[in-house]
Amino acid sequence: MWIEGLVIERRDWNDKLFSLKIKVDIGDFKAGQFIKLSQVIDDKRIGRAYSLVNPPGCGYVEVLAVAVEEGLLSPNLQALKVGDVIDVATKASGFMTLDELPTDEAKGKHLWFLATGTAVGPFISMMDTCEPWETYERLVLAYGVRKVEDLAYLEQLKGYEARYPEQFKLVLSVTREQLNGALTSRIPDAISSGELESKAGLRLNPEESQVMICGNPEMITASQQVLKERGLTKNLRRAPGQVTVERYW
Numbered sequence: 001m002w003i004e005g006l007v008i009e010r011r012d013w014n015d016k017l018f019s020l021k022i023k024v025d026i027g028d029f030k031a032g033q034f035i036k037l038s039q040v041i042d043d044k045r046i047g048r049a050y051s052l053v054n055p056p057g058c059g060y061v062e063v064l065a066v067a068v069e070e071g072l073l074s075p076n077l078q079a080l081k082v083g084d085v086i087d088v089a090t091k092a093s094g095f096m097t098l099d100e101l102p103t104d105e106a107k108g109k110h111l112w113f114l115a116t117g118t119a120v121g122p123f124i125s126m127m128d129t130c131e132p133w134e135t136y137e138r139l140v141l142a143y144g145v146r147k148v149e150d151l152a153y154l155e156q157l158k159g160y161e162a163r164y165p166e167q168f169k170l171v172l173s174v175t176r177e178q179l180n181g182a183l184t185s186r187i188p189d190a191i192s193s194g195e196l197e198s199k200a201g202l203r204l205n206p207e208e209s210q211v212m213i214c215g216n217p218e219m220i221t222a223s224q225q226v227l228k229e230r231g232l233t234k235n236l237r238r239a240p241g242q243v244t245v246e247r248y249w
Contacts, residue, residue, distance in 0.1 A: 001040055007080050007087040008060065014149040017118070018078055021062045022088060029092035030099065031055055031125040032212075032246075036089040037063065039076055048073045051121040051214070052092060053153070055128035064121040064152055074116065096122060096246035098131050101210050106208045106240045110202055111136040114187055116215030116224055118123065118146040122246065124153055125215070127160055133167065136210070140200045144173040144187045144219065171199045181193075187215075188222035206231045206242050214246040 005024030012018045026035060029052065038047035050063035063199045067078040080086060093110065111132055113123040120143050128130055132139055145151055151172065172182040173190060183190050183199065190196040196202055204211070204227065211227060213220050224234070224243060233241035 001085040001090060006086050007082055007084045007086065010080065010082060012039055013152045014204045015076075017064070017150060018067070018105075018151060019062060020077065020080060020153065021066050022059050022086060024088045024093055025059065026088060026090060029056055030097040031099040031129050031131070032122040033092040033094040034122070034170070035039045035061055035063070035092045037073070038076065038087040038089070039071065039073060041076070046072045047089070049055045051119070051125070051206050053121040055125050064118045066118055078103045085135045092117055094158060094216050094246065096244060097100050097137070100125060100237070100244060101235065102240035104240065105194045106242070108242065109136060109208045110210070112204065112209060113139070113141040113213040114211060114215070114219070115141065115189065117150065118152070119214035119246070120152065123212070124156065133164065133222060137167070138202060139164070139168045140171060140202060141168075142171045142173065142190070142196055144175070144215070146174070146176045148174055148177050148179050149237065166217060167203075169200045170185060171196060187219055188226050191223060204230055204232070206233070209236075210244070220245055221246060
């Protein structure tokens with residue numbers, strides 16, 4: 001179930017938010033899936049799931065994590081240095097993947113990613129593949145954080161805008177600080193007020209939109225409710241809809 005991975009790169013975005021790149025062979029996985037990292041602490045194995053930031057086929061896994069003071073594993077992960085080892089699950093899991101979205105008349109033309117904090121990771125993994133760009137006419141990433149320093153991978157995200165200027169729109173929301181061009185309201189509130197659609201230059205509706213949501217539970221629940229009021233329904237295999245959700249906790 002576990003194999004040893006080698007930390008080959010780390011990046012600290014702020015004093016709590018960090019990325020680890022771990023050389024390990026977990027076999028094939030789908031963009032949007034997560035992997036478990038683990039350590040044996042006080043004779044007890046502690047494992048936690050982290051979404052993969054990297055696309056498939058890299059020969060390594062990359063995770064974005066935040067160290068929680070009372071966390072059983074995350075402070076230890078933050079202490080890892082290049083050259084250290086960490087146990088990694090042998091297989092990725094998760095169903096928030098592009099192949100779970102409808103492919104028939106319910107597919108829509110526009111794909112919206114709604115993320116808060118570290119939940120931006122799986123969407124970066126997806127955008128580093130060809131699939132979303134070849135499948136949808138327009139892509140929007142709404143990325144919400146509290147402070148500017150919490151914006152991980154910002155240059156990479158801006159790079160998508162430069163590469164796909166007519167197809168991709170990055171909408172940032174920073175709720176506790178001012179950032180030029182960014183929204184200051186929470187993502188569900190920005191949907192409700194119309195600010196998000198105004199920034200994106202697109203409308204959220206059941207005819208044209210597919211929405212994938214990942215982040216804190218409050219954001220997910222509130223966003224689902226607002227979207228439901230717009231006529232967008234949860235996407236299920238037995239009943240295709242427009243809203244796909246991944247809950248971190």
